[in-house]
Amino acid sequence: MRRKQNYNKGCAWTKQEDEKLIHYITIHGQARWSTLPKAAGLERCEKSCRQRWIKYLKRENFCVDEEDLIIKLHALLGDRWSLIAGRLPGRTEKEVKKYWNSHIKRKLIRAGIDPNKHRIHQKIIQTTAKSSSSVSSSSTDFNLHFQTPIRPRVYSATHQTK
Template identity: 70%
Template sequence: MRKPCCDKQDTNRGAWSKQEDLKLIDYIRKHGEGCWRTLPQAAGLLRCGKSCRLRWINYLRPDLKRGNFAEDEEDLIVKLHALLGNRWSLIAGRLPGRTDNEVKNYWNSHLRRKLISMGIDPNNHRPNTINLPRPHHKNSQAVSSTAKLSAGLKTPTNDQPARSRVAIIVTKYRTVQVA
């Protein structure tokens, strides 16, 4: 009863070849999205379903925009991130033609640094207070974000945006999605 979703034996991994892309595109054009588990076999691909899904969602889908982010897209991402935190799929849902992976990558490699250079803590979107000494403030939240940057450390939970507000938005979104 153990049927691993990606058993590693003779399935390809890593970068996709042109032929694999074509097979996947062709199959989905004919049969539509869905049932990623059985797709590889049906499409004649030596990949796990998960890998196929990722490739399609993030790269092959015809409605993808790609290319540089426009300024208004950047603004939107920053605003939505302030509201939602690292909920990339929700954020990407607001940016037509962009994927969560793309938005996430763009945030981590550009936007984050941009905010930091502007003296804004990308975790809470507030001016960085690192340089303002607060003698008797024990549970200081103004931890250097630059220090965490490369290490990729998780931020303490108290840096998160207001949960209640987020929950409402998420619920709303989900309702719309399901309907």
């Protein structure tokens, strides 16, 4: 019979625990989750450590080039996240979709761009026409980039696979 240990079950992770987990994984890697908590000095079960690492701590930030590519590919392909992720090496479909919904979509809305149609909202166009002096040239360049929608490719019957 296995003896139950005193785990911090159900308690929120502290910064110190996160730092211990990050430090241990950066030095030793994520080879054996069953031995990791004890070796890292954590009073957590292996499942908790694995989930904490994968869901919260492992996240890598997207660079500006990747953001631009996601925006352009979304304009071309729509919500086909697996095709978009296929153009970004090392990124999963779920990761790209999550980043779109939590960061890029909101960024476009704040800039006055409709994230679905990739066009400037009519209200924004009317207000910028009235007060064009208050808009900087860099933001107008950004907004003008998305004024014309990019149409998805239409394949003819000869290009379809059987």
